[in-house]
Amino acid sequence: MTTTAPLTSRADHRISAADAADMVARHREGVLPELAVFDVRDPARYAAAHVEGALHLTEAGFLTVARSLPKTTPVLVYCYHGNASKTYAQMFADFRYPEVYSVDGGYEVFAAAIAAQAAGQKLPAGPRKPGPELAAFLARHRFDPFDLDAPREHGLTPLMRAALEGDADIVGDLLTLRVSVARRNMDGNNALWLACVAGKAEIVRQLVAAGIDVDNRNDMGATCLMYAASAGKPGMVALLLECGADPQIPNFDDARAVDLAATRECLELLRHTLRPAASAH
Incomplete structure (x- = not known):
């Protein structure tokens, strides 16, 4: 959230x-x-x-x-x-x-x-006609070509589905057509979470550049940084920190990303970011 x-x-x-x-x-x-x-x-x-x-x-x-x-x-x-x-x-x-x-x-x-x-959530003015590749993607997943923010299974929008599939070209096409980066699925996750699941750094950078909430907390209070740390993805942890993710946000169990780190590499990355805050007390 x-x-x-x-x-x-x-x-x-x-x-x-x-x-x-x-x-x-x-x-x-x-x-x-x-x-x-x-x-x-x-x-x-x-x-x-x-x-x-x-x-x-x-x-x-x-x-x-x-x-x-x-x-x-x-x-x-x-x-x-x-x-x-x-x-x-x-x-x-x-x-x-x-x-x-x-x-x-x-x-x-x-x-x-x-x-x-x-x-x-109102559609922006201007044309939103998908090109051939995007149209094929929308048809394959049965998305509405006239409402590019409309969700389908599990509350996934076209942008979320493209991020989960790791398709940077489709993500780029959707962002060019000014789809919303604020939409969240049935679990409260945005497209950035799904890009992290896919492990696609390029898509993470695309979404961050488009203004997505890097610190969105889902319905369990978890952020993308918490997910990356708990999944043992040090490259993604480093990238999210580079993009400004806040490592001190707690989830609903009062655990922070550093508490959820599954690997030594993730733990070291998060310890380093928390050290200045700890020394201030």
Whole structure:
């Protein structure tokens, strides 16, 4: 997920408005199969305006919801300013919902983040007609040639699929057509993660040059740097650090990339980057 302060934390049951808006967007696109959004403000405020799809929730109605909502469903709760929603989030957590968040900032901030997310996903003006090779790629994977950001299986967009296949030419064609580098799949990973899986340095550089979030945290709080370290890919670790990846970001278990390093080479690369921060204390 994103690294805007405060960081989204599964342990603390809180989420930034931007990350919550991203979950809503992925759910509306069908990338995130399940999501429940609850508004715990007073009925009048809810009736006046609320997030599309959000259900009104009160303490009196909580048990009914908790008994019927599948435990596998991620839950977002918002209120006026992000205070009362924390109480409700804890209530869901007490009922053993593993993924429940109180939205920081409350309704106004959340609604603004959803609007900004939607605006950022609008197709840019200008022609987006794919060339023959890209058209063949799209057809092979049954992507929509008229919407180059539309996801398919596992929430993968054409850019993500091309990155996973290690096809730098197709990635380049898609970036030339100004596809979004902000899209995330059903696990919350962006195309950079998939380029790291493929081990393609050229594609990593292409995506970074296009402005992709190097420190995107997925739905488990993991970054690309954490993946590369845990997969024992020292070349990729070095490249991500060169591209500005932050080695001190924690995942939801409070582990950093250095804690997940699977090889001595990865560990040494990450120890070196953390040494200045440690000596400052």
